[in-house]
Amino acid sequence: MGEGRMTTETLPTAASYIIRQDYSAYSSEQHAVWAELVGRMLPELQKHAAREYLEGFEIIGLEKDRLPNLASISARLEPRTGWNSTPVSGFLPAPVFFEMLASRRFPTTTWLRSRESLEYTPEPDIFHDVFGHVPMHSHMVFAEFLERYGRVCAAISNAEVLEKLGRLFWYTVEFGVIRQDGEIKVYGSGLISSHGECLNVMGGHCAIHDFALDEVLNTPVKVDEMHKLLFAVNSIDQIYEAMGEAEHRAQCGQL
Ligand SMILES: [Fe+2]
Numbered sequence: 001m002g003e004g005r006m007t008t009e010t011l012p013t014a015a016s017y018i019i020r021q022d023y024s025a026y027s028s029e030q031h032a033v034w035a036e037l038v039g040r041m042l043p044e045l046q047k048h049a050a051r052e053y054l055e056g057f058e059i060i061g062l063e064k065d066r067l068p069n070l071a072s073i074s075a076r077l078e079p080r081t082g083w084n085s086t087p088v089s090g091f092l093p094a095p096v097f098f099e100m101l102a103s104r105r106f107p108t109t110t111w112l113r114s115r116e117s118l119e120y121t122p123e124p125d126i127f128h129d130v131f132g133h134v135p136m137h138s139h140m141v142f143a144e145f146l147e148r149y150g151r152v153c154a155a156i157s158n159a160e161v162l163e164k165l166g167r168l169f170w171y172t173v174e175f176g177v178i179r180q181d182g183e184i185k186v187y188g189s190g191l192i193s194s195h196g197e198c199l200n201v202m203g204g205h206c207a208i209h210d211f212a213l214d215e216v217l218n219t220p221v222k223v224d225e226m227h228k229l230l231f232a233v234n235s236i237d238q239i240y241e242a243m244g245e246a247e248h249r250a251q252c253g254q255l
Helices: 028-048 051-059 070-081 094-102 125-137 140-154 159-174 195-202 213-217 236-251
Strands: 083-085 105-108 176-179 183-186 209-211 229-233
Touching: 028 051, 028 125, 028 195, 051 213, 070 083, 070 125, 070 140, 083 125, 083 213, 094 105, 094 140, 105 125, 125 140, 140 159, 140 236, 159 213, 159 229, 159 236, 176 195, 183 195, 213 236, 229 236
Parallel strands: 083 105, 176 229, 209 229
Antiparallel strands: 176 183
16 A cells, blocks of 8 residues: 555656656547547446446546546545556556556556547557546455556566466456356456447357356457457456466466
8 A cells, every 4th residue: 555656766667658647638529539438338337337347437536528637536546545547658568567567556548549439449548548447446456456466477577477467467457257246247448448349248249257267377368359258257356366376376387
């Protein structure tokens, strides 16, 4: 806790990627695009998102009709879990990404997709990063999981091991689903921030297996098609426990 207040001096590798969000530079058209993106996802999410996500949405104070100010979001988030949404210039090399997660700073892009590409952007934008990811950072166990993920990965240089851990990230943080009240609900940012991906799962076009670490670590990621298989946990505790097992295996050279 409290580590979210670290300065860039304590993050030497990340410092050159950290920028300032120029909030006043957003145009009224950009705020309108944000409002449209939120407006088309929220009715789906009220039916299909995990309760942890919906609670987080309220906790961090996301607004429906204007872009998020990252400093305001972080001011609400940090006292709860120590996480901070830190504006960055764009794609980060993996070691920088891990270093930031390990210090509870979530690298957050500040640009927004245009009206012409509402459904898809090849790289994450502020809608994916903030609307998709940040609400979950207000959940205590998820917050611990994500820091631990960064800490473990930061200490690993073996590319094969990192690829396997990348799958754990992909099938939880990005495309995780959870069983709640007898139904499948979404908590992964890639599902939360994509109408098509969310409907693919909710429309029954994707098989759902019970989350099992071995199967997750051995299921390659495909980024160019809708998912055909995802993994459901019964609680967020389960991903924290899986991370502990993955860390143990990595330390023993068994990952
Ligand atoms: Fe993401």
